[in-house]
Amino acid sequence: MTSSAPPMSSKVVLVTGASSGIGEATGRYLAAIGHTVVLGARRTDRIGLLAQEIREAGGKAFHWHLDVTDLESVRSFAASAYDQCGRIDVLINNAGVMPLSLMEDLRIDEWDRMIDVNLRGVLYGIAAVMPIMRKQGVGHIVNVASVSAHRVDPTAAVYSATKFAVRALSEGLRQESKDVRVTVVSPGFTRSELFDGIGVAPLKTAVRAMMDQASIPASAVAEAIGYAIGQPENVDVGEVIVRATAQG
Template structure:
């Protein structure tokens, strides 16, 4: 019979072994844009919990720094940097900071996005340009910043967060859908050109994030908020899908994942 002291030590050691066995075999360096809230924040926290090293980028520096501190306090590895995805120089500086801190890059998650919905006839041209700059040009800047490094190391994983709006078009969302259709097309083209890189498109459905707060058109904002209240998923559901794609063996490329509420049409 085990003595109480030995039994306690055995249980503690077994708990540690089980905890370590649940960690992924490869700790990766993962860059996440738009990491100050929503899907980006949830993904950073989820991947850090899975023992990956995460680099958080967003315009709201105070917010990503607070999230990084939370991760570090919980025993994870995280770095926060100010990032404007519409600037190629800013994106390159973000990538350089990650390389200096962690010695390289394994995964880039192009997550930053905006969604100021409105009818086309409203001619909200500044909002159109903003969506093009963030949702599409921002993804291109991310790819341009990491692709040379990934080509040189002959490995890497680029994950582009699109939307179910990359598969369907709805009133007030024509421009937003256009940017997300473009991200999906860009991702497929990059995938076909890449024999050593993995490329994944993750398309979330209605998700409870701050994305809807940026809708200036009152009618469109109220309609979107109503849909979210009726059927939506938490950002953590999308984060888990991203984690699944990253966790696959290097010779397995999860090309596309659609994650939507069961009740969403």
């Protein structure tokens, strides 16, 4: 992907959940416009291939194994990126899961998984990079939420709860931070593997049908992230909602 608007400066950008969907698209786009991307995910074969493709296209990319539910894994990811690149300018907390179901189904393991990845993973990411960004005196944390952080629908109660929480902690961090910018990006229906995690077959079918009618490519979200991190250091893009025109 190319862009007619280059970044104001090349930055070192960490991307979690970079093996597919929004994370993959973001890594590709940011590298294409001149940033150095550090890709993290559990599927190291996929992020390894992505990093190779980015380098072959002339970009700068590194990759490391990352499990956002494991604090030591997140700390190791950030430390490796810092050792390799000498700084961390941006963290994109993108990793997420969305196994939708009715509350009465009591799919408690799935509830726990959403809390661990969608919320705890974001907190772990913040904890891993904040000391480095404070030391630098500058930094930017981008937390990927969802339109479900603004509304609650049947089957999405727990997912929405985690995303509402991401918005809340992002706002708190923004108010506390004078040298670290904080942005929330809330995508609508986006074509990705996120919906593959729905374990209720009829629900998965229904969601896919809705996505076919009103969805956006992951690249649209990637470009919104690129816009936010490309602003001058004294400009904080607090939140961006990106969704299909046809989405209700």
